[in-house]
Amino acid sequence: MSLAKTFSVGLYGLSGTIIEVETDISSQLPSFSLVGLPDASLSEATARVRAACTNSGFGFPSKKVLVNLSPAAVPKSGSAFDLSIAVSILAANDAVPKSALDQICFIGELGLDGSLRQVPGVLPMVMHARNCGFTRVICPLGNLSEASMVEGIGVLGALDLKSLANWLNGKGYLEQPSSLAPVATPEGVIGMDLSQVIGQNQAVEGLIVAAAGGHHIAMVGAPGAGKTMLAERLPGILPALSTEQALEVAAIESIAGNGQIALRLDTAPRFQAPHHSASTAALIGGGTGVPRPGAVSKAHHGVLFLDEALEFHGHSLDSLREPLESGRVLINRSGGSAVFPAKFQLVLAANPCPCGLSGLADRDCTCTAMAIRRYTNRLSGPVLDRIDIRLNIKPVSLGANLGLFDVGPSTTQALTRVAAARLASAERLDSFGYRLNSEVPGPLLRGRLGIGEKALKDLNRMLVTGKTSMRGYDRCLRLAWTIADLEGQQKPGVDQVRIAVSLRGSDNLLGV
Amino acid sequence: MTDARQWLGRYGEDRACEYLVGQGYQILDRNWRFREGELDIVCTHRGTLVFVEVKTRTSLATGSPFESITKTKLARIRRLAASWCANRQVANSQVRFDAIGVLVRGGRVTIEHLKQVL
Numbered sequence: 006m007s008l009a010k011t012f013s014v015g016l017y018g019l020s021g022t023i024i025e026v027e028t029d030i031s032s033q034l035p036s037f038s039l040v041g042l043p044d045a046s047l048s049e050a051t052a053r054v055r056a057a058c059t060n061s062g063f064g065f066p067s068k069k070v071l072v073n074l075s076p077a078a079v080p081k082s083g084s085a086f087d088l089s090i091a092v093s094i095l096a097a098n099d100a101v102p103k104s105a106l107d108q109i110c111f112i113g114e115l116g117l118d119g120s121l122r123q124v125p126g127v128l129p130m131v132m133h134a135r136n137c138g139f140t141r142v143i144c145p146l147g148n149l150s151e152a153s154m155v156e157g158i159g160v161l162g163a164l165d166l167k168s169l170a171n172w173l174n175g176k177g178y179l180e181q182p183s184s185l186a187p188v189a190t191p192e193g194v195i196g197m198d199l200s201q202v203i204g205q206n207q208a209v210e211g212l213i214v215a216a217a218g219g220h221h222i223a224m225v226g227a228p229g230a231g232k233t234m235l236a237e238r239l240p241g242i243l244p245a246l247s248t249e250q251a252l253e254v255a256a257i258e259s260i261a262g263n264g265q266i267a268l269r270l271d272t273a274p275r276f277q278a279p280h281h282s283a284s285t286a287a288l289i290g291g292g293t294g295v296p297r298p299g300a301v302s303k304a305h306h307g308v309l310f311l312d313e314a315l316e317f318h319g320h321s322l323d324s325l326r327e328p329l330e331s332g333r334v335l336i337n338r339s340g341g342s343a344v345f346p347a348k349f350q351l352v353l354a355a356n357p358c359p360c361g362l363s364g365l366a367d368r369d370c371t372c373t374a375m376a377i378r379r380y381t382n383r384l385s386g387p388v389l390d391r392i393d394i395r396l397n398i399k400p401v402s403l404g405a406n407l408g409l410f411d412v413g414p415s416t417t418q419a420l421t422r423v424a425a426a427r428l429a430s431a432e433r434l435d436s437f438g439y440r441l442n443s444e445v446p447g448p449l450l451r452g453r454l455g456i457g458e459k460a461l462k463d464l465n466r467m468l469v470t471g472k473t474s475m476r477g478y479d480r481c482l483r484l485a486w487t488i489a490d491l492e493g494q495q496k497p498g499v500d501q502v503r504i505a506v507s508l509r510g511s512d513n514l515l516g517v
Numbered sequence: 518m519t520d521a522r523q524w525l526g527r528y529g530e531d532r533a534c535e536y537l538v539g540q541g542y543q544i545l546d547r548n549w550r551f552r553e554g555e556l557d558i559v560c561t562h563r564g565t566l567v568f569v570e571v572k573t574r575t576s577l578a579t580g581s582p583f584e585s586i587t588k589t590k591l592a593r594i595r596r597l598a599a600s601w602c603a604n605r606q607v608a609n610s611q612v613r614f615d616a617i618g619v620l621v622r623g624g625r626v627t628i629e630h631l632k633q634v635l
Contacts, residue, residue: 034591034616034634035584067581
């Protein structure tokens with residue numbers, strides 16, 4: 006009887022489990038069985054591993070081979086266990102020394118010829134292996150750059166099973182991660198400069214305020230007024246992600262598994278613009294069996310843009326409430342529940358009515374009052390409540406197109422202002438455990454961060470006369486702080502509060 | 518079946534019998550035919566009734582001799598064993614199913630014996 010064991014990582018959502026792959030080879034009629042709750046894709050590993058071992062020149066033991074994936078009660082899926090199963094069998098068969106396998110995690114899919122193929126989710130797997138005290142991970146060459154983004158663990162890339170077995174036997178070498186700095190500097194999207202937006206100076210200022218304070222924003226305006234153009238330029242004026250944030254985003258993209266493997270750590274804030282026909286699962290995450298991240302998680306630390314927001318299904322929009330509040334989504338499936346981070350900046354764009362022409366001076370809206378009401382009611386109060394800034398985007402007049410207006414700030418200029426404002430707010434809020442003005446809770450705004458009676462005069466009057474709710478009051482305060490940070494003021498005064506009130510608009514989406 | 522293959526099978530079974538006798542087994546029956554097939558060797562060892570399936574090969578090109586003993590074949594041997602017991606009126610005996618692989622290569626005979634394969 007011969008026994009060996011290797012380690013791999015199983016993923017459910019973003020959370021990992023170290024999986025022990027045990028192999029027992031006993032003198033029996035030849036058979037190969039895999040136990041430990043494998044799903045269909047994993048059960049097929051037996052066929053791949055058998056062919057890979059044979060075609061790598063090791064031969065497959067003509068005995069009873071039993072492989073157990075432990076803990077046996079955790080459901081496992083995917084092809085990333087192939088490599089650990091193969092190495093475990095080779096070790097049990099004495100083709101590689103068992104002593105060489107300590108503290109190594111094996112990740113990868115095997116081809117029939119023994120070559121190693123890249124798999125999704127390597128980044129969170131390597132992170133988990135490191136957190137569990139492993140000192141080395143061996144992964145396919147194609148995943149090497151992604152895996153090397155994780156610090157504090159040695160990563161090696163193997164081309165095929167043969168070269169890996171040689172290395173375990175002390176012969177040959179495996180690929181080291183390249184010594185290039187793994188962090189990519191954001192280059193910005195070419196052809197997407199803020200200065201291209203003309204004749205919308207007020208909206209551009211609103212966008213800069215949103216970027217500086219991390220405020221959610223809604224834009225209402227006629228078709229062709231430039232809402233999409235503005236939204237697409239928001240990621241450009243957001244500061245680059247920190248390494249930690251970029252890793253979180255890269256981990257989500259790694260398991261989203263859209264076939265693209267990151268070569269370098271991308272620190273640019275992401276932009277997600279799901280189509281309005283998107284299902285709730287596509288928006289917040291889901292899927293059969295294994296949960297996958299949705300658009301809200303792919304927009305983590307970035308921008309989620311819902312164009313034609315009122316055309317989305319009502320329940321899809323309502324499903325945004327939880328991530329908007331908590332910055333994460335919990336997805337429950339029969340197999341278990343997964344938590345994905347979803348801290349995004351929401352940008353909504355909508356037409357003021359179904360025909361899109363209401364509120365224009367020179368065009369007549371053909372919608373009935375009832376139709377408009379039904380249209381705007383699709384966005385429920387709870388979602389609307391979380392939006393700090395409402396911009397009314399008017400179509401650009403002819404003068405702007407003829408170059409009669411001043412050119413607004415460029416992306417670089419806006420980014421400088423945003424970065425300075427964010428630095429100021431982070432310094433002030435650091436002792437309270439926040440970074441952005443949009444994160445500060447109301448009691449703190451009215452208590453220790455109070456700005457004085459004089460500045461609050463207008464806002465207090467609005468509250469007394471019922472023109473704003475208490476929640477709207479707090480939102481105006483947050484905005485006022487962001488505006489003060491942008492202007493370099495110590496604290497907001499009368500002017501900043503007034504601008505905040507006008508940016509906040511009314512509680513009604515169309516009453517901007 | 519060609520004569521050469523028949524001869525090889527017979528040769529392998531003879532070698533297997535010699536091996537079993539050497540190990541202290543007592544041969545009860547050989548090539549016992551019944552409706553659906555044949556039991557290669559029936560023997561007994563320390564009170565246990567042992568049914569042995571013998572596979573003979575001259576090379577490993579198509580895998581080990583044991584690889585051709587499938588689940589279906591094992592199930593058939595099991596049914597045949599029950600028939601054998603009924604036929605010989607043997608009951609209350611401990612029963613075991615073994616497989617013996619005989620490799621005849623370059624004039625050398627290698628015997629591998631797997632016990633309790635069912």
